[in-house]
Amino acid sequence: MTRKTQRDNPNFFETPQHVAQVNLPAWEKLETSIRGIFQRDYYTNHGPLVRELDERFAELLNVEHAICVVNGTLALALLAGGLEKPGEVIVPAFTFPATVQALLWAGLRPVFCDVDSSTHKITADTVAPLITKNTVAVMGVTLWGEGCDTENLERLCNNHGLSLIFDSCHSVGCWHNDRRIGGFGDGEAFSFHATKIMNAGEGGCITTNDPDLAKRIKTMRSFHGSETFAQVSLRFNAKMSEAQAALALLSLTDLENNIANNKLRYEAYSKGLQGIPGINMHQYKNINNYQYIVVMVDAGGFGMSRDKLLGTLKKQNILCRRHFHPGVHRIDPFTAKDISLPVTDRLCREIMQLPNGQSMNIQDVEKICATIREIYKNG
Numbered sequence: 001m002t003r004k005t006q007r008d009n010p011n012f013f014e015t016p017q018h019v020a021q022v023n024l025p026a027w028e029k030l031e032t033s034i035r036g037i038f039q040r041d042y043y044t045n046h047g048p049l050v051r052e053l054d055e056r057f058a059e060l061l062n063v064e065h066a067i068c069v070v071n072g073t074l075a076l077a078l079l080a081g082g083l084e085k086p087g088e089v090i091v092p093a094f095t096f097p098a099t100v101q102a103l104l105w106a107g108l109r110p111v112f113c114d115v116d117s118s119t120h121k122i123t124a125d126t127v128a129p130l131i132t133k134n135t136v137a138v139m140g141v142t143l144w145g146e147g148c149d150t151e152n153l154e155r156l157c158n159n160h161g162l163s164l165i166f167d168s169c170h171s172v173g174c175w176h177n178d179r180r181i182g183g184f185g186d187g188e189a190f191s192f193h194a195t196k197i198m199n200a201g202e203g204g205c206i207t208t209n210d211p212d213l214a215k216r217i218k219t220m221r222s223f224h225g226s227e228t229f230a231q232v233s234l235r236f237n238a239k240m241s242e243a244q245a246a247l248a249l250l251s252l253t254d255l256e257n258n259i260a261n262n263k264l265r266y267e268a269y270s271k272g273l274q275g276i277p278g279i280n281m282h283q284y285k286n287i288n289n290y291q292y293i294v295v296m297v298d299a300g301g302f303g304m305s306r307d308k309l310l311g312t313l314k315k316q317n318i319l320c321r322r323h324f325h326p327g328v329h330r331i332d333p334f335t336a337k338d339i340s341l342p343v344t345d346r347l348c349r350e351i352m353q354l355p356n357g358q359s360m361n362i363q364d365v366e367k368i369c370a371t372i373r374e375i376y377k378n379g
């Protein structure tokens with residue numbers, strides 16, 4: 001089809017519709033905040049805005065310690081490294097590569113484990129067979145803002161003397177049953193990347209209720225002698241700047257509002273996609289930030305593969321993503337040929353995310369759903 005005939009289609013979008021659009025604060029508020037940084041002449045090294053963010057984020061998540069850093073990947077590396085236990089970490093391959101890259105930077109060896117086909121997350125059952133004498137920790141990923149099989153994993157790790165940590169980069173503002181994500185296991189790591197619900201351009205945070213782990217991570221966050229709270233083997237520069245904290249604090253203030261708007265779009269997607277054969281939208285049972293509109297495409301039922309649907313939507317300027325494809329076990333330097341992760345491989349083939357965020361209204365969501373319905377009808 002030519003561009004002209006695309007434009008004749010009433011469902012064509014003039015501007016591209018992206019997955020995980022940037023939630024921006026009001027410009028005037030950011031201007032005021034940045035002016036404050038200039039007036040104080042204090043740009044980094046644990047400034048007042050970073051300290052305020054550490055406090056407010058801990059309060060939001062109801063945890064003892066929140067330690068903000070430059071990005072989510074370093075949050076993961078400091079969390080894993082802060083355990084100070086060399087060895088193997090059991091981790092899903094159905095995740096963003098940074099989860100596993102962070103383990104390598106922390107000097108740990110990843111051991112890939114499969115996930116549950118309905119939750120897309122690790123469970124005590126997928127982890128247990130992989131535990132050996134070399135295992136020191138389990139790292140779950142709270143994908144789509146949902147807890148893993150948390151209670152069973154905590155029991156399993158306690159029984160084997162393993163640490164339990166979580167990549168919760170998707171999960172700001174989310175709950176697991178009656179508790180906020182952030183206080184589970186030994187610690188959790190969050191991302192404030194521009195594509196996440198709470199955004200500082202780049203940014204991240206480690207949360208924990210373990211005072212000793214907090215001291216080690218606070219020490220590792222900075223190469224400064226004056227910021228030494230514990231004995232650690234390796235330090236880094238992961239300090240968040242005041243400009244990042246300014247954005248993060250405004251984003252934190254807007255969080256509930258951004259979540260409420262996401263929820264409206266999520267509900268419109270649920271309604272709009274209902275009954276389309278082969279299209280299964282992942283439904284959230286706990287309080288979520290509704291940042292991720294996750295759809296499973298069953299090629300048999302829909303009459304077209306996920307990749308073919310993705311390409312067809314792209315022509316309409318609807319830019320979906322296939323997080324995650326391929327699985328991390330199929331990416332260098334992690335490529336593992338002698339490993340079978342059948343559920344992960346299927347999810348990598350069938351899952352995609354639909355556009356969501358600040359620049360979309362309900363009509364846009366309805367238009368996307370109508371387009372998918374039409375694609376089904378036209379085979």
Ligand SMILES: *Cc1c(COP(=O)(O)O)cnc(C)c1O
Nearest residue numbers: 071072073096098099169191193
């Ligand atoms: C975004 C993300 C990361 C990396 O966070 P950055 O802040 O971009 O470094 C890690 N893991 C998951 C699951 C993510 O979604």
